[in-house]
Amino acid sequence: MNQKYLMGMAAEDVQTIVFAATAPNVAAFIQQNKAAPELTVCTLDYKMFLTARMGRIDACSDRAFLVNELLPVLVPMQTGLVQDVPLATVPRESVQNDSCPAPDWNYLHWFGYSNEKHQKIMDGSALLEYDLGGENIPMELRIGQYQEGGGLAIELVSWAGREPEDWEALTTNLCVPCERDHAFVNINNPDGKVVCQWIEKNDLGKATGRQQQSGFCTYPEYHFDAKRLKELDRAGYEKYLTSLQQRGRKSKSAGRHGR
Numbered sequence: 001m002n003q004k005y006l007m008g009m010a011a012e013d014v015q016t017i018v019f020a021a022t023a024p025n026v027a028a029f030i031q032q033n034k035a036a037p038e039l040t041v042c043t044l045d046y047k048m049f050l051t052a053r054m055g056r057i058d059a060c061s062d063r064a065f066l067v068n069e070l071l072p073v074l075v076p077m078q079t080g081l082v083q084d085v086p087l088a089t090v091p092r093e094s095v096q097n098d099s100c101p102a103p104d105w106n107y108l109h110w111f112g113y114s115n116e117k118h119q120k121i122m123d124g125s126a127l128l129e130y131d132l133g134g135e136n137i138p139m140e141l142r143i144g145q146y147q148e149g150g151g152l153a154i155e156l157v158s159w160a161g162r163e164p165e166d167w168e169a170l171t172t173n174l175c176v177p178c179e180r181d182h183a184f185v186n187i188n189n190p191d192g193k194v195v196c197q198w199i200e201k202n203d204l205g206k207a208t209g210r211q212q213q214s215g216f217c218t219y220p221e222y223h224f225d226a227k228r229l230k231e232l233d234r235a236g237y238e239k240y241l242t243s244l245q246q247r248g249r250k251s252k253s254a255g256r257h258g259r
């Protein structure tokens with residue numbers, strides 16, 4: 001825990017409560033709101049720390065704090081072995097000018113980021129520089145799969161503001177069958193002329209020579225490097241592979257039953 005203060009919210013339209021970032025205070029806040037269907041504890045700049053329902057913790061990505069500090073205080077209170085600890089609150093206005101350090105836990109857990117991906121984002125190893133008019137934007141690759149057709153989908157996410165912001169689709173779904181790790185690159189945008197160069201510069205993949213017309217644009221197909229994609233988004237890429245395998249099994253099963 002590297003924060004001085006935390007904020008607690010136990011219901012919508014209820015004023016947030018500020019308290020010193022200690023285990024007894026977090027435990028007291030949870031216990032005082034044990035009937036709340038949803039409870040959130042976050043930093044002063046709204047980065048998630050903990051969620052709970054009906055007094056039971058759903059998620060806390062700072063596992064060391066949870067196991068070594070919070071649970072030893074909270075569990076005896078919940079089981080009645082000790083009296084509830086009073087919550088020492090702090091006036092919000094007295095800390096509104098305090099700066100918050102970047103959390104030393106995975107506050108992106110609630111946005112679907114694995115601990116591995118979070119660490120790589122924080123140290124920059126999962127970010128690629130994207131030159132936009134002379135400005136270098138740190139860019140994340142988010143690997144997925146198109147629901148229609150099951151093809152490889154890659155989204156660009158900007159970290160220019162030190163928070164994830166959806167930027168643009170790197171690939172496009174033309175509903176044309178593609179082999180594994182292949183996709184048509186989205187060049188139907190102002191950066192279309194340089195995006196292919198950017199892909200090759202960062203060793204993400206190479207053009208196959210195949211193209212597909214859609215509307216007034218001709219999209220080039222690229223064979224993306226599996227190892228490179230896995231380095232940048234292991235969880236997303238592995239989920240893509242798992243989905244491909246499941247689709248393959250369903251297709252084979254359907255083929256056998258159709259005979």
